[in-house]
Amino acid sequence: MRSPAGDARVTVVQTVPEFGAVEANRETTVAAVREHADSDLVVLPELATSGYVFESHEEVAAAAEPADGPTAQAWADVAAETDTWVVGGFPEEDGETRYNSSLIVSPEGVEGTYRKTHLWNEEKRWFEPGDDVPAFETPFGRLGVQICNDIWFPELTVTQARDGVDIVALPTNWVPEVSDRPAGWTMGVHQSVAAANANRVFVAAADRAGTERGVTFEGQSVILGPDGVPLAGPLPDSGSHAATADCDLSRAREKALTERDDALGDRRPDVYDT
Amino acid sequence: MRSPAGDARVTVVQTVPEFGAVEANRETTVAAVREHADSDLVVLPELATSGYVFESHEEVAAAAEPADGPTAQAWADVAAETDTWVVGGFPEEDGETRYNSSLIVSPEGVEGTYRKTHLWNEEKRWFEPGDDVPAFETPFGRLGVQICNDIWFPELTVTQARDGVDIVALPTNWVPEVSDRPAGWTMGVHQSVAAANANRVFVAAADRAGTERGVTFEGQSVILGPDGVPLAGPLPDSGSHAATADCDLSRAREKALTERDDALGDRRPDVYDT
Numbered sequence: 001m002r003s004p005a006g007d008a009r010v011t012v013v014q015t016v017p018e019f020g021a022v023e024a025n026r027e028t029t030v031a032a033v034r035e036h037a038d039s040d041l042v043v044l045p046e047l048a049t050s051g052y053v054f055e056s057h058e059e060v061a062a063a064a065e066p067a068d069g070p071t072a073q074a075w076a077d078v079a080a081e082t083d084t085w086v087v088g089g090f091p092e093e094d095g096e097t098r099y100n101s102s103l104i105v106s107p108e109g110v111e112g113t114y115r116k117t118h119l120w121n122e123e124k125r126w127f128e129p130g131d132d133v134p135a136f137e138t139p140f141g142r143l144g145v146q147i148c149n150d151i152w153f154p155e156l157t158v159t160q161a162r163d164g165v166d167i168v169a170l171p172t173n174w175v176p177e178v179s180d181r182p183a184g185w186t187m188g189v190h191q192s193v194a195a196a197n198a199n200r201v202f203v204a205a206a207d208r209a210g211t212e213r214g215v216t217f218e219g220q221s222v223i224l225g226p227d228g229v230p231l232a233g234p235l236p237d238s239g240s241h242a243a244t245a246d247c248d249l250s251r252a253r254e255k256a257l258t259e260r261d262d263a264l265g266d267r268r269p270d271v272y273d274t
Numbered sequence: 275m276r277s278p279a280g281d282a283r284v285t286v287v288q289t290v291p292e293f294g295a296v297e298a299n300r301e302t303t304v305a306a307v308r309e310h311a312d313s314d315l316v317v318l319p320e321l322a323t324s325g326y327v328f329e330s331h332e333e334v335a336a337a338a339e340p341a342d343g344p345t346a347q348a349w350a351d352v353a354a355e356t357d358t359w360v361v362g363g364f365p366e367e368d369g370e371t372r373y374n375s376s377l378i379v380s381p382e383g384v385e386g387t388y389r390k391t392h393l394w395n396e397e398k399r400w401f402e403p404g405d406d407v408p409a410f411e412t413p414f415g416r417l418g419v420q421i422c423n424d425i426w427f428p429e430l431t432v433t434q435a436r437d438g439v440d441i442v443a444l445p446t447n448w449v450p451e452v453s454d455r456p457a458g459w460t461m462g463v464h465q466s467v468a469a470a471n472a473n474r475v476f477v478a479a480a481d482r483a484g485t486e487r488g489v490t491f492e493g494q495s496v497i498l499g500p501d502g503v504p505l506a507g508p509l510p511d512s513g514s515h516a517a518t519a520d521c522d523l524s525r526a527r528e529k530a531l532t533e534r535d536d537a538l539g540d541r542r543p544d545v546y547d548t
Contacts, residue, residue, distance in 0.1 A: 117542050121532045131545055152472050152537075154428035155546040162547065180503040183457035187471055187502060194468030197461055198426050228461060229454040258395045263426075267548075268391050271405055272429040273436065274543065 005166050005249040008140035010202070011039040012233065014221040014241045016210035019051035022063050026071055028240075029088055030078045036242060037082035040140050044088030045208040046116075046148050046171040047100065053213040060126045064093035067103065067113045075105045083107045085138055087145055088206075089171035091127070100127045102145050102171050104136050111136050114145035118153050133159055141166035141249035144201075148172040151191045151205075154198070155274065161199035161264060166252035168195070170205040174218040186218040189234055197228025200263045201252050209238045226252045279440050279523040282414035284476070285313040286507065288495040288515045290484035293325035296337050300345055302514075303362055304352045310516060311356035314414050318362030319482040320390075320422050320445040321374065327487040334400045338367035341377065341387045349379045357381045359412055361419055362480075363445040365401070374401045376419050376445050378410050385410050388419035392427050407433055415440035415523035418475075422446040425465045425479075428472070429548065435473035435538060440526035442469070444479040448492040460492040463508055471502025474537045475526050483512045500526045 013032040017025045026049050033042045046052070049071050050063035065071055075086045085106050092101035092113060099115040100123055115130025116123075133156065136143040144165035150156050151170060160168060174188040182190065188205065196203040202225060209219040222233035223245040231245035255263045287306040291299045300323050307316045320326070323345050324337035339345055349360045359380050366375035366387060373389040374397055389404025390397075407430065410417040418439035424430050425444060434442060448462040456464065462479065470477040476499060483493040496507035497519040505519035529537045 117545055118540055121534050124534050129542075131542075133545060133547075153541060154468070154472060155432065155541070155543075155548050158429065159545070159547045180501065182467055182503050183459055185457055187467075190464055190467045190502065191472065193456055193461075193464045194428070198428060198465065227454065228464065229456050260395050260398050266392055267427060267429070268403075268405075269429075269548065271391055271407060271433070272548075273407075273433045274429050274541075274546075274548065 003137045003139065003141065005141035005253055008040040008247050008249055009038060009244060010204050010223055010247050011036040011042045011242055011244045012204050012206040012221040012223055013042060013044050014207055014209055014219055014235050015045055015048060016240050017048060017051045017208060019053065019212050020059065020063060022049050025049045026074050030074050032242065033078045033082060033084060033086055036244065037084060039084055039244060041085045041169070043169045043204045043206040044086065044171060045206050046089035046173040047091060048088045048171065049090045051212055052173045053215050054126050057126065060091055060098055064091040064098050066093055068110065072103055072110050075103055076109050079105045080107050087169040087171060089147060097128050098126060099130060100147060102147055104143065104145060106138065116147040116150060117156060118149045120149040135160065135163050135165050141252065144168045146170050148174065151188060151195055154195060157195040157199050157201065161201050165201060166249040167202035167204060167247065170203055172205055172207045174207050175215055176218055185234060186220050188218065189220050189222055192222065192224055193228040196224040196226060198263065200226040200255050202226055202247055202249060277411045277413065277415065279415035279527055282314040282521050282523050283312060283518060284315045284478050284497055284521050285310040285516055285518040286317045286478050286480040286495040286497055288481055288483055288493055288509050289319055289322060290514050291322060291325045291482060293327065293486050294333065294337060296323050299323045300348050304348050306516065307352045307356060307358060307360055310518065311358060313358055313518060315359045317443045317478045317480040318360065318445060319480050320363035320447040321365060322362045322445065323364045325486055326447045327489050328400050331400065334365055334372055338365040338372050340367055342384065346377055346384050349377060350383050353379045354381050361443040361445060363421060372401050373404060374421060376421060378417065378419060380412065390421040390424060391430060392423045394423040409434065409437050409439050415526065418442045420444050422448065425462060425469055428469060431469040431473050431475065435475050439475060440523040441476035441478060441521065444477055446479055446481045448481050449489055450492055459508060460494050462492065463494050463496055466496065466498055467502040470498040470500060472537065474500040474529050476500055476521055476523060
């Protein structure tokens with residue numbers, strides 16, 4: 001049985017990590033959660049502790065930590081202190097294997113991790129893909145997680161919506177190489193709008209900004225309602241910012257669009273060949 | 275074996291049909307194809323001959339015709355005259371059953387029909403849904419068809435991309451009831467951008483405009499490249515217009531995004547539960 005879905009104050013935090021400065025980056029994220037202590041859920045960017053543009057396995061190893069490491073401890077501490085759920089990205093080390101992961105932390109401690117399913121480009125040199133799509137019961141609704149490139153694969157959001165997820169937390173490091181910016185929006189925002197709207201789920205995308213080793217990240221963090229309309233953001237392309245929206249997550253349980261139409265019920269798996 | 279994909283001049287025609295005036299509406303579409311005789315493919319709106327807001331089965335019956343009826347003949351004639359492929363919507367009657375269909379017509383004649391898979395709202399009173407997703411070999415590439423609400427169901431475009439479709443012709447009658455207009459774009463445009471970009475296919479959406487029995491249609495017809503970026507349009511919200519783009523459909527065969535990434539190859543059906 002799913003927990004009831006209700007009002008949740010959601011914040012997406014857009015940071016500018018310094019590559020490899022794990023302790024400083026971690027402190028930035030902890031301070032951001034503390035600053036938004038009135039939120040029920042704070043979403044932080046992908047690889048928020050490490051930065052993104054790795055050039056060697058040694059660099060990844062230096063930044064990676066286990067799912068019960070110092071970042072997990074720091075986020076659990078601030079989650080307990082502020083009575084807030086936190087979802088944020090970090091390079092996870094599990095024995096010899098590394099993942100591009102997000103921690104899901106409640107005021108009671110670490111609830112689990114999500115390991116990025118669809119790795120992008122050089123990430124495939126450093127990380128193994130995940131193969132599980134967990135969901136988490138919170139006091140405000142059912143929480144799913146994607147990371148960055150995952151949102152380009154619409155079947156993942158369909159999977160989560162069918163699993164009853166009300167809100168997808170999306171730590172991301174969107175880069176501009178995928179496409180132009182139709183209507184001024186980076187393509188990750190368009191994909192998020194489409195995914196939210198098609199599946200009637202909230203999407204809370206926390207992107208990073210800044211330039212790292214020649215790669216400029218896109219910013220434009222955004223919180224989308226289940227109609228695909230921004231409730232907060234998109235934030236500016238550059239710089240550290242945050243956006244907060246009060247979300248009635250029960251709206252994600254209304255898949256009926258009219259008395260005759262249902263976003264999930266009208267799917268035609270008998271016709272799809274996927 | 276697919277035909278080679280190459281350069282195609284594609285036009286989307288945005289019309290303002292008059293409800294029930296089948297002959298006049300048909301003439302409008304024929305004139306539009308003739309006006310764009312230098313195109314390889316002309317896409318017309320959904321239900322371009324009949325209008326949309328039916329209020330009785332009798333009204334549907336009065337406008338419906340078989341797939342080899344007068345509209346098929348008119349479009350075949352003008353396709354032959356102009357050496358153009360035509361995709362356009364009409365209410366199809368097949369014995370006692372009616373469908374919200376598109377005709378696919380080549381200079382050689384009628385190639386087939388596509389019957390809308392995902393009917394919307396009151397359409398479910400008038401039409402039966404289709405259960406087939408045909409594709410058509412043309413001299414310029416492989417052509418697939420969707421109609422309006424179909425584009426909200428991302429698995430359909432995945433199905434078509436996996437089937438080798440290079441361009442999705444999308445006759446549509448977008449209505450505003452689904453959502454707001456983020457970034458000024460009706461949600462059908464956002465869904466089309468996401469579908470094109472995620473699957474690396476062209477999308478040519480021909481919407482209608484105008485107000486019919488109190489329903490205002492959205493216009494914003496658009497031709498999207500396989501990166502999701504508009505090549506022409508979105509057209510204005512209201513009025514009759516056309517947009518043309520020269521499309522190199524071979525771009526749709528490049529699913530590689532980087533040397534490590536592939537739009538279709540990176541899907542994770544082992545993880546999706548759809």
